[in-house]
Structure formats: structure tokens, C-alpha cells
Amino acid sequence: xxxxxxxxxxxxxxxxxxxxxxxxxxxxxxxxxxxxxxxxxxxxxxxxxxxxxxxxxxxxxxxxxxxxxxxxxxxxxxxxxxxxxxxxxxxxxxxxxxxxxxxxxxxxxxxxxxxxxxxxxxxxxxxxxxxxxxxxxxxxxxxxxxxxxxxxxxxxxxxxxxxxxxxxxxxxxxxxxxxxxxxxxxxxxxxxxxxxxxxxxxxxxxxxxxxxxxxxxxxxxxxxxxxxxxxxxxxxxxxxxxxxxxxxxxxxxxxxxxxxxxxxxxxxxxxxxxxxxxxxxxxxxxxxxxxxxxxxxxxxxxxxxxxxxxxxxxxxxxxxxxxxxxxxxxxxxxxxxxxxxxxxxxxxxxxxxxxxxxxxxxxxxxxxxxxxxxxxxxxxxxxxxxxxxxxxxxxxxxxxxxxxxxxxxxxxxxxxxxxxxxxxxxxxxxxxxxxxxxxxxxxxxxxxxxxxxxx
RNA sequence: GCGGGAGUGGCUUAGUGGUAUAGCGUCGCCUUGCCAAGGCGAAGGUCGCGAGUUCGAGUCUCGUCUUCCGCUCCA
Numbered sequence: 001x002x003x004x005x006x007x008x009x010x011x012x013x014x015x016x017x018x019x020x021x022x023x024x025x026x027x028x029x030x031x032x033x034x035x036x037x038x039x040x041x042x043x044x045x046x047x048x049x050x051x052x053x054x055x056x057x058x059x060x061x062x063x064x065x066x067x068x069x070x071x072x073x074x075x076x077x078x079x080x081x082x083x084x085x086x087x088x089x090x091x092x093x094x095x096x097x098x099x100x101x102x103x104x105x106x107x108x109x110x111x112x113x114x115x116x117x118x119x120x121x122x123x124x125x126x127x128x129x130x131x132x133x134x135x136x137x138x139x140x141x142x143x144x145x146x147x148x149x150x151x152x153x154x155x156x157x158x159x160x161x162x163x164x165x166x167x168x169x170x171x172x173x174x175x176x177x178x179x180x181x182x183x184x185x186x187x188x189x190x191x192x193x194x195x196x197x198x199x200x201x202x203x204x205x206x207x208x209x210x211x212x213x214x215x216x217x218x219x220x221x222x223x224x225x226x227x228x229x230x231x232x233x234x235x236x237x238x239x240x241x242x243x244x245x246x247x248x249x250x251x252x253x254x255x256x257x258x259x260x261x262x263x264x265x266x267x268x269x270x271x272x273x274x275x276x277x278x279x280x281x282x283x284x285x286x287x288x289x290x291x292x293x294x295x296x297x298x299x300x301x302x303x304x305x306x307x308x309x310x311x312x313x314x315x316x317x318x319x320x321x322x323x324x325x326x327x328x329x330x331x332x333x334x335x336x337x338x339x340x341x342x343x344x345x346x347x348x349x350x351x352x353x354x355x356x357x358x359x360x361x362x363x364x365x366x367x368x369x370x371x372x373x374x375x376x377x378x379x380x381x382x383x384x385x386x387x388x389x390x391x392x393x394x395x396x397x398x399x400x401x402x403x404x405x406x407x408x409x410x411x412x413x414x415x416x417x418x419x420x421x422x423x424x425x426x427x428x429x430x431x432x433x434x435x436x437x438x439x440x441x442x443x444x445x446x447x448x449x450x451x452x453x454x455x
Numbered sequence: 456g457c458g459g460g461a462g463u464g465g466c467u468u469a470g471u472g473g474u475a476u477a478g479c480g481u482c483g484c485c486u487u488g489c490c491a492a493g494g495c496g497a498a499g500g501u502c503g504c505g506a507g508u509u510c511g512a513g514u515c516u517c518g519u520c521u522u523c524c525g526c527u528c529c530a
Contacts, residue, residue: 013465026521344491398487
């Protein structure tokens with residue numbers, strides 16, 4: 001596997017990923033997908049959609065608003081658990097939560113929950129609270145650290161108009177549970193999925209596109225009867241594995257970790273880990289969230305969230321098994337897994353993107369064998385191909401160099417136009433995986449490439 | 456957020472206070488009948504950004520942004 005520096009350089013060089021706002025010196029943890037990157041990511045999203053929505057019995061798509069009623073985030077717990085009052089010790093540089101400092105110092109006799117930041121600062125000063133690590137008394141002021149991005153609705157900046165950019169897409173599926181159920185006449189168990197951007201104000205440097213302040217999630221929520229949740233949880237663990245393999249990730253690059261320490265909403269949780277160049281890290285998560293979310297929304301909204309089973313006439317708040325894939329992480333995993341560097345005999349190196357035919361950003365490249373003899377015909381062939389497939393045309397340099405260029409970005413098929421094409425319309429189709437060359441007419445070549453590469 | 460490195464055409468890089476180097480890549484022409492051949496030519500850099508010191512700064516100082524390594528944090 002290539003190292004991270006090489007991968008980042010490759011991505012910029014070929015047009016997969018560029019640093020965000022680069023001409024202004026960039027913006028930390030933001031990246032732009034280039035011409036090839038957007039094709040790759042779209043292919044990944046299409047494959048996910050096909051796997052989880054299209055080719056899945058009783059599953060429905062959704063595309064929710066990024067800005068939601070702030071009450072949603074109260075109900076989900078994000079407004080409290082995503083927001084920490086932080087203080088740093090100026091002496092030893094350790095960081096603490098102010099409420100934890102107070103509660104630990106008072107041995108639990110003081111509850112800091114109702115205190116304002118000013119009150120907490122005052123309390124810490126009055127009681128001469130020492131740094132638990134270095135025992136000194138030199139804290140910074142409280143800085144409110146909220147993982148959610150806040151913005152304002154309307155023209156007046158005040159708390160009444162504060163709205164948040166969603167930190168996960170899942171809540172959109174939860175609040176629309178009955179809209180989907182009713183409009184689609186869906187029966188539990190059924191699933192709702194969506195692909196969309198989420199935003200988190202992360203402080204951690206990000207390992208390229210692995211952790212960014214703005215990222216795309218592919219989330220699928222399966223709503224089921226209480227008691228069936230563990231069965232479906234096992235089912236979706238297997239499905240996540242199958243999808244990872246369909247991305248072209250190899251068995252030995254994937255690891256599974258069942259959580260013992262669980263988040264407040266989950267009954268059981270499993271993460272899919274991928275061996276990234278910087279280490280083993282999370283690619284996806286499967287969570288049995290129980291009926292926690294819908295019950296919370298029932299409490300907070302006052303709306304009934306109980307489903308009436310039309311066959312048994314039972315009423316229950318559905319359990320939810322969530323499968324959450326990172327779209328950007330998936331793209332990064334695919335690139336990490338596929339990029340190979342070959343050492344040649346003369347000491348130079350060549351890059352090869354050994355990516356699956358379905359995910360390849362460019363499906364075919366069309367070449368005239370000799371520019372001055374075959375360019376006109378080749379341009380016509382290109383015009384035919386691009387009606388059906390994402391493809392490119394290249395008439396520069398030698399034919400071998402053009403093959404190598406396409407190999408370096410994972411293009412599965414190269415189509416060469418030569419004298420024979422001028423005579424009888426046959427082109428030469430070269431397959432990157434097998435290195436085989438076959439001759440066929442243009443229409444057959446297009447059909448064949450479509451059949452091999454479409455999702 | 457803390458500590459320490461780094462930033463010169465797309466990439467790699469020379470340059471230790473006196474007019475900005477080269478290779479690769481890219482583009483054009485010639486050549487080339489199938490896996491990075493060859494020849495000729497061209498474009499592309501206010502040296503991350505902003506101040507300061509100096510007659511003069513890519514080079515020294517300060518700030519700032521980005522990035523890498525190590526901590527810290529992490530639904």
C-alpha cells in the first residue's frame with residue numbers, strides 16, 4: 001500500500017482531490033473533489049444506492065434538508081452531548097471540561113449542569129481548583145466547544161434564530177418515518193436511506209479526506225419490531241461487509257470491531273475498519289439504536305411515534321438498526337486499496353489504479369493510432385461513445401504512453417482507431433485487467449463496455 | 456488547542472544578502488502501426504501571505520495561513 005503523502009500527491013496530480021480554497025492558502029480539513037474524484041464518488045454513491053435502496057426489498061430513499069428545526073437536536077441529544085465547556089491548563093497544556101473539574105473537585109456534591117460558563121469560572125477560582133495533572137492553578141477561560149456548526153436564520157443574530165448544520169443525516173430519516181410509511185404504504189420492517197452532507201466542527205487534523213469539517217454520509221435506517229432488532233443487526237453487519245467487498249476492498253484490509261462501551265443510544269454497535277495508509281480506521285458503523293430515537297422524538301414533539309401493525313394489531317415504537325457509511329471515507333479507502341506503484345527495470349516508477357470496472361471514473365479512452373491518419377474517424381467514435389459512457393479522447397504522444405496514462409487512473413477500456421476502422425468500422429478494444437485486445441464494431445464495443453462497467 | 460519541522464512553475468528540486476536553477480510533466484510541430492522511443496520548439500514562478508531590518512531579502516526578524524510528525528480531543 002502506498003503512503004499518505006504519495007496518495008495525496010497522486011490525487012492532486014490526476015484530479016481526484018484538490019486542497020480546498022488552495023489559491024488563498026487553503027482551509028484546514030477541507031478538500032475539493034476534482035474531475036476524476038467526483039466521478040469516483042458518484043459511482044460509489046450510485047453503488048450504495050443500488051445496494052441499499054434499489055435492490056433491497058421494502059427500502060425507500062430520502063433527501064432531507066440540512067437545516068432542521070433546532071428541537072430535533074435537543075431530542076437527539078446533540079445539543080447537550082456535542083457541546084463542551086473546555087478549559088486548558090496553561091502550565092501543563094492539559095485540557096479539561098469545566099463541569100467535570102467542578103464535579104470531581106466537589107466529589108459530586110456540586111452539579112455543574114445548571115451553571116453558566118461565568119459561574120463555572122467563578123466557582124473554579126473561588127474554590128482554588130487545581131489542575132488534576134500538574135496541581136497548578138492557571139487555567140484559561142472557558143471556551144465553548146460545540147461540534148455542531150451554528151448559523152443564523154433571518155437577518156438578526158440572536159439565539160431565537162439560531163439553526164444548526166446537521167451533524168448526521170439520520171435524524172431526517174427518523175422525523176420522516178411516518179411520512180414515508182404512509183405515502184409509500186410501507187409495512188414494518190422497512191428501510192429509509194439517504195446520502196447527504198453533514199458538518200462537524202472537528203479540532204482534530206484530518207488525515208486527508210478521512211476526517212473533514214464537511215463530509216458526506218450514506219446512511220440507512222431499518223425500522224423493525226422490537227425483538228427482531230438483533231436478527232437484523234446481524235443481517236446488516238453482513239450486508240456492510242458485502243458492500244465493502246463490492247467497493248473492491250480486500251478481506252485482509254477489513255476488520256470488524258464490536259463495541260463493548262456503547263453510546264447512550266445504542267444497544268449494540270459494530271464498526272467496519274479499513275486498513276488505511278495511516279492505520280486501521282473506521283469506514284462504517286452498524287448500530288442497534290433500539291427505539292431510543294423515535295421515543296425521544298415522541299417525547300419532544302408530542303407526536304405519536306407508535307406504529308400500528310395492520311396484521312397483528314399491535315402498537316409499538318419501531319426499533320432501528322442503522323448502517324452508516326462515510327462516502328468520503330469509502331472513496332479514500334477505494335483509492336488507497338487500488339493505487340499501486342510499480343518499479344520498472346530502468347528504476348523509474350509507474351502508477352496503476354487497480355480499481356473495479358464499475359467504480360472507475362473514466363470508462364473508456366478513445367485513441368487514433370496515428371493522429372494524422374485516424375484522428376477524424378476517432379473523433380467520430382468518441383462522439384458515439386460519450387453519448388453512453390464517461391470517456392475521454394487522447395491523440396497526443398505515443399500509443400504506449402496513452403495506455404499508461406489511462407492505466408494510472410484506472411480506465412478499464414482503451415479503444416483504438418486504425419486503418420481497419422476506416423475500412424470496415426472495427427475498433428480495437430484493450431482491457432486493462434486482462435491486457436487482451438479484441439476487435440469489434442463500434443456499436444458492439446459500446447454495448448460491451450456498458451455491460452462491463454455500469455452500476 | 457500545545458510542542459517541533461516544512462512551504463521556490465503542476466511535481467521534484469538548486470539557491471547561506473546582489474538579475475530565479477534544472478529535471479520530470481504539460482502544450483505545438485516532425486517522426487512513430489499497439490504498451491512511458493526519438494528530434495525541434497513553447498508556455499508556466501510577484502520564491503505561501505503580510506509587515507520589518509537593509510542601498511538591496513527566496514535567503515535575516517516578527518506575525519499569519521497551510522501542511523507534516525508527536526501530544527490532546529473525538530458523535
